[in-house]
Amino acid sequence: MRKTILVVEDEPKIREGIVDALEFQGFEVVSAERGDEALSKAIRMEPDLILLDIMLPKLNGLDVCSNLRESGVKSPIIFLSAKGRESDRVEGLEKGADDYITKPFSIKELIARINAHLRRRDFDRVEAMNQNGRSGPLRFKNLTIDFDARSCWRDENRIHLSEKEFLILKILFENIGKVVDRETLLREVWGYTNLGLETRTVDVTIGKLRQKIEETPSNPTLIKTKRGKGYIIENTA
Numbered sequence: 550m551r552k553t554i555l556v557v558e559d560e561p562k563i564r565e566g567i568v569d570a571l572e573f574q575g576f577e578v579v580s581a582e583r584g585d586e587a588l589s590k591a592i593r594m595e596p597d598l599i600l601l602d603i604m605l606p607k608l609n610g611l612d613v614c615s616n617l618r619e620s621g622v623k624s625p626i627i628f629l630s631a632k633g634r635e636s637d638r639v640e641g642l643e644k645g646a647d648d649y650i651t652k653p654f655s656i657k658e659l660i661a662r663i664n665a666h667l668r669r670r671d672f673d674r675v676e677a678m679n680q681n682g683r684s685g686p687l688r689f690k691n692l693t694i695d696f697d698a699r700s701c702w703r704d705e706n707r708i709h710l711s712e713k714e715f716l717i718l719k720i721l722f723e724n725i726g727k728v729v730d731r732e733t734l735l736r737e738v739w740g741y742t743n744l745g746l747e748t749r750t751v752d753v754t755i756g757k758l759r760q761k762i763e764e765t766p767s768n769p770t771l772i773k774t775k776r777g778k779g780y781i782i783e784n785t786a
């Protein structure tokens with residue numbers, strides 16, 4: 550599932566540059582040039598993340614941000630602003646923003662920060678499902694996994710997983726909502742650095758894992774295959 554980003558910026562050149570770069574990264578992008586427009590679009594869409602300029606016509610970015618938080622919109626907000634003074638940053642964060650990037654910025658940095666916020670948000674969602682808090686077992690759909698104790702249950706039934714199966718689950722959960730490619734799994738789980746031939750090993754182990762954790766292993770709902778890309782645990786909570 551593609552993540553949606555709302556880009557709010559009144560300067561056409563900057564806006565178009567950001568939109569192009571984000572689309573190139575595979576994001577679904579919606580843009581707005583005025584504050585009031587940003588507010589209504591954000592409330593309607595609840596995007597996965599909002600990039601918000603401060604100096605905007607109609608309603609400035611700070612007011613857009615506080616209005617959104619008052620309306621219950623929880624999307625991470627990153628301010629983009631030429632105002633780089635510390636007091637401006639503090640004011641932005643006090644209005645409920647998650648981050649603040651000073652113009653001019655590099656697209657590379659912007660994308661790195663966006664990805665960091667999206668990952669954190671996905672992880673927060675899984676954490677929120679885990680009633681025992683950070684140190685307890687993770688609950689996801691009908692699975693309960695205690696990574697520290699290396700135990701796993703499907704509904705009430707204890708399942709025995711191999712070390713590699715555990716590691717695969719852990720990596721997929723750490724990257725929840727993102728496709729993890731076979732090469733990454735080979736490297737992280739098997740320690741292979743000489744890549745290219747053995748990716749079938751990953752498929753075989755995922756197959757065994759599905760036999761244990763999926764209701765219908767031939768039609769998996771927990772670990773999904775992205776053809777030609779890798780595997781993903783989708784956050785559908």
Ligand code: CA
Binds near residue numbers: 558602605
């Ligand atoms: Ca502006």
